[in-house]
Amino acid sequence: MIRPPPDGSPSEHGEGPIGSSLRLWMETIGDIDDQTKVFELGKWSYRAFYGEEVSSHKENLEFLRILAALLDRAFRTLGPEDLKDLKECLEGRGRFFETPFWEHPIFRGQAHYLLEKEASAGRMPTLLELLLTAHELEASIRPNLLRMLWIARRSTDDRSKKYSDLQLNPTGRQGSLGHAVSGLSKWLVSKSRHVLSQPEADEFRSFLKSLSGGDPDQISAEELRNWPAHRDFMIGKKTVVMNFHPHPGRRMLTDREGVTLWRRQTLGLMALLHGFKVMFLVHAGARCGDIRPAFLPE
Secondary structure, three states: OOOOOOOOOHHHHOEOHHHOEHHHHHHHHOOOOOHHHHHHHHHHHHHHHHOOOOOOHHHHHHHHHHHHHHHHHHHOOOOHHHHHHHHHHHHOOOOOOOOOOOOOOHHHHHHHHHHHHHHHOOOOOHHHHHHHHHHHHHHHHHHHHHHHHHHHHHHOOOOOOOHHHHHEOOOOOEOOHHHHHHHHHHHHHHOHHHOOOHHHHHHHHHHHHHHHOOOOOOOOHHHHHHHHHOOOEEEOOOEEEEOOOOOOOOOEEEEHHHHHHHHHHHHHHHHHHHHHHHHHHHHHHHHHOOOOOOOOOO
């Protein structure tokens, strides 16, 4: 993870915003209507984060291509007020500021790298893996799914909510992961036929199914975020039991190797959504002008 793709390293490309390739970034932002260039930038960012030897590459890259097309359709609908709201939020001057947005992805990659070293040595850092997974779902995945929901709606010309409106719930707090997945599922059923082919809709449906935990022995992304965050789990010598509240609840039983698998699957999802975030930012930069986060530490 956090490795350059084989066709070029960050040092060869130079580094663009949030760990992207500077060369590809400059080529893309100067020709933002070229969906292929946007996709190539997102693909480079995804592969640089995740590495090469990953079985899910094909499916993830197909989905990333679908997201590139939705981004193009969505950003074409944005007027001056939409762009103003978006720019203010990304810079930290609006109603919503996503604190992990501008963090370099290497910081999250380092945490996974350390846990991979422990796991490969036969030491099972189960507690740290659960806590890190919950963090990633909250910090890396939840806001990107909400961003994806906004893009999906705008791609079908739904102008009812600005960027900040969809990132926040009615009380002004950050929207939940479950709300994002539910909203995307409803959009897919009701609106997606206007912008997606049937194979693309099937890809989108498969992506959402991986997050929803519909099968009896499957954990949802929201549960995997909430249970560790609320310390609703118990670690045994070989097993982990989750979800004790409210009693009796639906117990989720796994082994400690299963926790490592959950973390690795979450890492793959993070990489995919990192590629999406880079593509989102290059669209925003091309249309909003220079975007400078107000609270980025030196």
